[in-house]
Amino acid sequence: MKIDLLNQIRETNPVVLNISNFVTVQDVANGINAIGASPIMSEEIAETDEMVGISNAVALNLGAFSKPQVDHILAMGKAANAQHKPLVIDPVAVGAISYRKKVALDLMNQFQVDVIRGNAGEIAALAGVAWDAKGIDAGSGNQDVVEVAKAAAKKQNCVVILSGETDVITDGEHVARVFNGTPLFQLHVGSGDMLSSIVGAFCAVSDGDYFEAAQTACLVFASIGQIVADQLKEERPGTFAARLMDELHLASVADIEKIAQFD
Numbered sequence: 001m002k003i004d005l006l007n008q009i010r011e012t013n014p015v016v017l018n019i020s021n022f023v024t025v026q027d028v029a030n031g032i033n034a035i036g037a038s039p040i041m042s043e044e045i046a047e048t049d050e051m052v053g054i055s056n057a058v059a060l061n062l063g064a065f066s067k068p069q070v071d072h073i074l075a076m077g078k079a080a081n082a083q084h085k086p087l088v089i090d091p092v093a094v095g096a097i098s099y100r101k102k103v104a105l106d107l108m109n110q111f112q113v114d115v116i117r118g119n120a121g122e123i124a125a126l127a128g129v130a131w132d133a134k135g136i137d138a139g140s141g142n143q144d145v146v147e148v149a150k151a152a153a154k155k156q157n158c159v160v161i162l163s164g165e166t167d168v169i170t171d172g173e174h175v176a177r178v179f180n181g182t183p184l185f186q187l188h189v190g191s192g193d194m195l196s197s198i199v200g201a202f203c204a205v206s207d208g209d210y211f212e213a214a215q216t217a218c219l220v221f222a223s224i225g226q227i228v229a230d231q232l233k234e235e236r237p238g239t240f241a242a243r244l245m246d247e248l249h250l251a252s253v254a255d256i257e258k259i260a261q262f263d
């Protein structure tokens with residue numbers, strides 16, 4: 001685990017280009033900014049090549065797309081591949097809505113993603129494993145999440161992050177787990193979207209080791225959430241969200257090393 005990648009983000013301020021969703025766009029932009037990278041959002045297909053050209057990573061969020069946006073997402077994924085920019089996808093609710101699953105799989109047949117970041121319900125759907133997903137949430141299932149994540153990674157030939165109480169990160173062979181975090185993340189819509197784009201920031205400074213970038217992003221994000229939760233005496237979702245932004249900016253590598261739990 002190379003927690004020092006956090007300092008590299010802060011030193012080099014990489015540009016993370018996002019197709020976001022209207023629900024969480026501001027959280028995602030501010031989350032990227034607070035951790036030390038530079039967000040840019042796009043909603044116009046005509047600017048795709050130029051946008052990808054100025055970016056150090058591309059994050060595609062499938063949270064609330066319309067048909068024209070699917071064309072835009074496709075163009076963005078293809079441009080990221082053509083320009084050798086790291087590509088992350090967040091397949092929001094593909095476990096709950098069959099149309100979304102079909103669109104996500106069609107897209108991933110037409111470009112190669114480097115990292116998929118989803119919750120258990122989403123990753124199980126992409127792996128073709130039975131799971132009872134619930135809307136944007138993970139839902140429930142009794143399959144081993146490590147095996148689910150590995151199956152998805154092998155199928156899509158990329159790194160997969162299956163996030164949750166424990167984050168599982170795998171390239172289909174190697175597996176890492178992050179045990180930090182807080183259930184307060186579940187009380188803030190957009191936690192997963194923020195993580196996915198922050199994974200993009202870590203990929204941008206990773207020299208092509210996306211497995212390491214994905215692990216480190218999970219450890220840093222979950223640990224920062226845990227630091228905030230430890231400051232609160234009770235469950236306060238609003239305060240959690242505001243302080244999460246503060247700590248994304250303030251937390252040091254040493255702060256994270258003190259509480260990091262992973263294998």
Ligand SMILES: Nc1ncnc2c1ncn2[C@@H]1O[C@H](COP(=O)(O)OP(=O)(O)O)[C@@H](O)[C@H]1O
Pocket residue numbers: 118119120136137138163164165166167180181182183185186190191192193195218221222
């Ligand atoms: N029960 C939990 N305990 C600790 N951390 C959690 C828990 N649930 C989610 N997280 C953390 O919340 C962040 C967002 O993940 P997740 O909730 O799985 O995404 P999504 O919002 O897409 O469903 C991750 O950093 C994950 O580690």
Ligand SMILES: Cc1ncsc1CCOP(=O)(O)O
Pocket residue numbers: 021023024063064092136188189190191192193194
């Ligand atoms: C509520 C909602 N509806 C469509 S996208 C979205 C946000 C999902 O955010 P996250 O997966 O990060 O909780």
Ligand SMILES: [Mg+2]
Pocket residue numbers: 092093118119136192193
């Ligand atoms: Mg999500």
